[in-house]
Amino acid sequence: MKLAMMGRTPEEMRTEAGKHGLRLTGEEWRQALAAVGRDLTLPEAFLYDVSWSEHCSYKSSRALLKTHLPPLASHVLLGPGEDAGVVSLGLWGGEEWTLVVAHESHNHPSQVLPVEGAATGVGGIVRDVYCMGADVIGVLDALRFGDPSGPNRERVRGIVRGVVQGVAEYGNALGVPNAGGDVAFHEGFDDNCLVNVVAFGVAPRRRIIRSRVPEAARAEEYALVLVGKPTDATGLGGASFASQILDEEEAAENRGAVQIHDPFLKRVLVEATKDAWRWIEEHQVAVGCKDLGAGGLGGASSELVFAGGFGAEIELEQVPQGLPDLAPHEVLCGETQERFVWAVPKRLAAEFCAIWNERYDLARTYPNAAAAIIGRVTEERVYRCRWHGDLVVDLSAAALETLPQVPRPVAPRSEAGPIADPPPPREDPGGAGWQAWAESRLAAWNASSRAAVYRFYDAEVQGLAFLRPGEAAAGMVRPIPGESLGVAVSVDGNPDYGRLDPYWAGVLAVTEAVRNVVAAGARPLCLTDCLNFGNPEDPVALGELDAALRGMAEACAAIGAFARPEEALPIVSGNVSLYNFSSAGRSIPPSPIVACFGVIDDYGRALTPRLKEAGSYLIVTGARERVWGSTTGDASPTRGRVPKPDLAAEAREIRAVLALAEAGLLRGANDLADGGLLAALFTMATDEERCVGLGARIDLAEFEQTLAAHEFLLSESPGFVLEVDPERIDQVEGHLHAAEVDFATVGLVTPGTAITVLRGDDQLAELDLVRIHARWSRRLESLLYHNRGAGLEGAADARHDARDGASR
Amino acid sequence: MTARVAVLKFPGSNCEAESVRALVRAGLGAEVVRWNERPESLLEYDAYLLPGGFSYQDRVRAGAIAARLPVLEVLATRAREGAPVWGICNGAQILVESGLVPGDPGGSEAIGIALAPNRIADRDPYYTRWVYLVPGPGAERCLFTRGLTEPLPMPMAHGEGRFVTADAAMARSLPERLALAYARPDGRPETAFPWTPNGSALAAAGVANAAGNVLALMPHPERAQVLAQVPEWLEGAWGDRRRRGHTAEALEVEGPGMVLFHALARALQR
Known part of the structure; x- marks a missing residue:
């Protein structure tokens, strides 16, 4: 089934897409259709909806980041473009060690469901570090809450308790120490708290894994392996939700867009992942890995192959599923937590999957959790997904990597600013x-x-x-x-x-x-x-x-x-x-x-x-x-x-x-x-x-x-x-x-x-x-x-x- | 021959690495063994350490599910043979849930004690802080604490660590199994918060079986294995030692938690 949008006005396109819960503007749909040159299937439309969300595309901030951010200093090994930044720590014990760092927000989810929002914030940021081959040794949380004494104090206090509980629940159970953070209160956060999370890890330099399919995939066939929690419909549209204004009434219906955390399963996955690092070293193979965050499997797997200059053929029905009757767009774009996608040589893929499935008995730890071969890497830079044989996604790198062009004028604050520079407090407290x-x-x-x-x-x-x-x-x-x-x-x-x-x-x-x-x-x-x-x-x-x-x-x-x-x-x-x-x-x-x-x-x-x-x-x-x-x-x-x-x-x-x-x-x-x-x-x-x-x-x-x-x-x-x-x-x-x-x-x-x-x-x-x-x-x-x-x-x-x- | 200790990894364990480091520091061999390996493979080890974490997500009660795995039957056999078995934090919860602590000389598997949610005025149970441990009335019967004199500071970090007894008979016999009790920095046992951080009966922090070879300990000695881990602000002799260390070299010496690991090593030499 395709969304009938070709030849329609942008407004009609938006209405058509809106029927499916998609959130891009009419003009953005026009640009997406222009890039693809035909009507989109529902899974393709979801993929664009996520990829072109503010959260994923940086459509409003990209130009500003490019203008201002300084070039990376020479001691940086990997910077933006990977799931986490990597810098050298020098030689320790005869080995070059690296520090791997990532920083993200989980603001809107934490406002709507504080415990789950904060916990999945921690859960998401640690994945960004693990997928680089580094063991996470600390997290920090920068929390901004509303006024606990103000008119919204009951809600603010509920959010404070929930967020702290979420941060604690996840890190404590995962076994990653809290290394610091800060908390600030300001009435400006009454309706929109901030939960920023930072994770850092260390790895020997030779163990660093790139967020891309390696060049070795030109010489031999590579498989795509999805590891972790079975896919369900949770978090569908999470990235798009994060890119919206928080509306009190909409908050309730957006709860479905907040992911569900499972630090217990993650701990088992991480222990298996560490075994996988040893396995990779023993077999001397080049691999690629990305964590599944915004946009779920579709986002992570397309970026993994395109970043390496490849394409993919994915059989979506091979994705382990935790719910019956999921539709292909849900399997492709659901933001189920606790998942990673790997690119490994096909000849070793079954052995690789056995680390999770047999050594760590994943299916008995969490129903339907697994490592599964879901597709293969292709030379042709096209991202294709099939659903029981039907081609449901067929997008070239050129089409999917097109970035939305949106007008975003910048204006300075008015001269006075929002609050005039005030006089200082008058008096000395004096004496007693x-x-x-x-x-x-x-x-x-x-x-x-x-x-x-x-x-x-x-x-x-x-x-x-x-x-x-x-x-x-x-x-x-x-x-x-x-x-x-x-x-x-x-x-x-x-x-x-x-x-x-x-x-x-x-x-x-x-x-x-x-x-x-x-x-x-x-x-x-x-x-x-x-x-x-x-x-x-x-x-x-x-x-x-x-x-x-x-x-x-x-x-x-x-x-x-x-x-x-x-x-x-x-x-x-x-x-x-x-x-x-x-x-x-x-x-x-x-x-x-x-x-x-x-x-x-x-x-x-x-x-x-x-x-x-x-x-x-x-x-x-x-x-x-x-x-x-x-x-x-x-x-x-x-x-x-x-x-x-x-x-x-x-x-x-x-x-x-x-x-x-x-x-x-x-x-x-x-x-x-x-x-x-x-x-x-x-x-x-x-x-x-x-x-x-x-x-x-x-x-x-x-x-x-x-x-x-x-x-x-x-x-x-x-x-x-x-x-x-x-x-x-x-x-x-x-x-x-x-x-x-x-x-x-x-x-x-x-x-x-x-x-x-x-x-x-x-x-x-x-x-x-x-x-x-x-x-x-x-x-x-x-x-x-x-x-x-x-x-x-x-x-x-x-x-x-x-x-x-x-x-x- | 170096004695070999199995560190049991359950789904959700998260203190394996630092536990192995402490065992090795004490001169012991240490290997991580997964919960789903052949249970008989455990027979060849000299001692067993069940590390901290959140096995099976603390479902039902902390430790309840792991306590019912086949590997625990092997541990029960080895414990009856006199092999040291040590549970730390979640490991202690597993030992208590399995009945290995307090153990029953009559051989029944009746549960005599339990680890209940912490009781702290006005707050949720999970809590973490540095505590001081001193030998309890049963310390001399327990191989981990025999001869212990000085207060040992180490961190606790748990939500279910309040030792409670099932009946009056067990309550009467708890003191003789009480290997380690919470105390003030000067070593005086103290049941009040925050020195006893969880409302535990008799300020109980570590409880052993009657034979003294199985110990369920809630605080974390492996997190106090080097002086560097002791906080600068800590009161008492260990805090003083820490404040005098101004280089990594001076701080990479043994910390208070190693006293218990060395006791294990000595027991395995005999």
Whole structure:
């Protein structure tokens, strides 16, 4: 059966396709038909619908990505175009090792079905790394939720609990540790939460598998093998759904487009996959592999063959099926989770399948799960599928690789921006007011302890953790047991900066991720990103993406690749998520979210924020300005001003601090960002459960007197706080001077549990950290524990505090 | 001859690799054996380790399905012969579900204890944190804990780890099978949260059979096999050692969890 569209108007085409739940526009159908030159079968139409969705085709963002993203630095082995990015880690134990990284969003599914949406987010991103031949050793989750105290608080809180449960359920059962992440609350996410997930793995370089059929398929016949869960109709149209505006009423009917997670089956598949890697090495064969994500089998298998310059003949009825009476378009495009497609030599395909079917008894682990030969690779670059003998898909590479051309004008924000640059809070809290001021700041939704979230996550499985969530500015793992190599990871992005200025949000997402890795003493190696924005058909929203990308690119160029500073710090993998926009007309705060990966040759030399010794000097780097995001306050900000650091100075400062760390001249370090110096010092003087027993005495007279004391403490101008042995202070200061870094030695580490703030001889404040810790450590429990009513009252307090100029 | 330990892989196990590393670090031979291999092939091993994970997706109850596999019959035979059998986390749940722990000298397969969902005020059961273990009243009868004195910190990560007893008789006999109990950092046993993180009876973390060769242990010693795995903030002597290590070399020395693996190795030498 074909859809009768040839010769019809675009509007008629759209109506015809719409009858089948297809979502492309009339003009896009016109272009698809022009590329094919005839009417489409229903499976072909589904394949176009998925391939040309925003999620898969990047039709709105492609031109912007091409304009802005820097060329890949020379240490990158594989970049965009593969399922994950690959960079070299150098020689360890006589073998060249690689780091394999991927980054994606699962925003819309998590808003609709939080547990399943978040879990399949984790499940999907780890597949991208496994299919490259790398064992996944960590995931990070960047979560953005609405205002837990706002008008939608019940729904927001349900989503928080569900998403955390989903992330935990999947990673814990799969046996992949949580290596970090962040959580931010902002009323702009009430209707559209963000769930960004990052996965990273390691592999010896010789084991890396490409996302394409290998050249060897020209010399001998190759089979296509589908491995995993039996195909069902779940997730049909998932990619197209992700490319739509979230509509409250449609949400219910879109639940069918959310995939279902199965970390248990995945664990068995992964163990079998590791056996397959050994098998591949023993047989010395070239293979290709892709995970099945958006577009299901049709998307993955067509890309696998076309990327290698081949075509395919697939017998769709050979696909293991979990439901009776599936139609060919469902088998082709259903987004059933936990599947991979492989290209292997036909002569060995049966033996290859036996790894799953016999060694791991797949069918008895999950009904109808299997590895099955579903077709063959062809020289002719045509993608053909048969259904019980009938040819149902017959598309040339030229036709299927055609990209939709859509007009997407870009416009800058109006001069004033959505929120005018506000005046700063007027008053100093003054005298006894300081304690309450600091408590309400640090117990706010966006500043409080994240332990209530990560106590649900297993950070220890695999036994590779070195710095766990909450322990340092970045997470750190020991990827190769017995070797001294450490890999540091951090994922960052401040929603309030996105709201205020997307360009600077892009810059600061890059610099903060880099700073966190450097604060742990590691050398940044590469970045990944996920760009979460609103409706690309709105020129201003697309202009926000344009600005953020420009900011990211300029920051990458300014910081540079650490091996070769003349090259830009590379972004090796990423994802664009658009249409984060509810039908009520609310777009999310523009959210570029960036992950940074760094290496340290001896993980034992890693730095942590935890204060080490009374008598140490404390140095603050970076110019302090009157800037802050309201992330120090509650999730319903009314004011804020984005930091606009000088990029050349940023680069000098970051490199200088890394040099100090590598020379062993620092006792500890923390990054200075959200929450300013107040938050940075507090986290240095406390851990998850208690005060460290050391505090600080800082003197603001060391700084120019342009900032009031509370402005200074909250200033989010990027920087570091460094703890320095008194015997090394001259050396450290000399180094920072020589590197032309703006810094001040502000005070000392003191015994006890207080932070004392002086200005010359005046004592301005003495903050009791024990009391702050009691509130800071419990705040998020009100969202994640059952006695959830308890948080609402406190929420109202914090909101009040933030609104009335942070004085109380 | 190096003693050989079988690490049993069930569908859903996920701690095989680090368990093998800890056994090898203790000087033992370690091999991963799949649940669906010929059960008799297990007879040739000297000891058995059931690693952590989520076997069979925790369907019915954690460990319930794996406990009914043919390989567990082989383990029961070998346990009766005195071979060490050690279940960690999900492995402990399997041993308890199979009745191997607490075991029954009379030979019936009656289930005497169970691992119930954690009981933590106001929150869902699954929880993860570092805990401190000290020898319980039954430690001297158990080959894994005989002679143990110092508190051993290691992480726990589970949703169903609360030891409960079936009846009053079993409750009375639990202390003599209690090999490891949760404690405060200074070594005082403590039943209150968070030191006992799951509401377990008698602060029970590890329970053995009467003969002391089968141990069901909920926390993860294999995740504390090198000093590097100990967190910087940890209280007590092991935390102090960790804070003094400033190079990978100094941190790649044995961690607290190895005490239990060495006890196994010593038992296998005899």
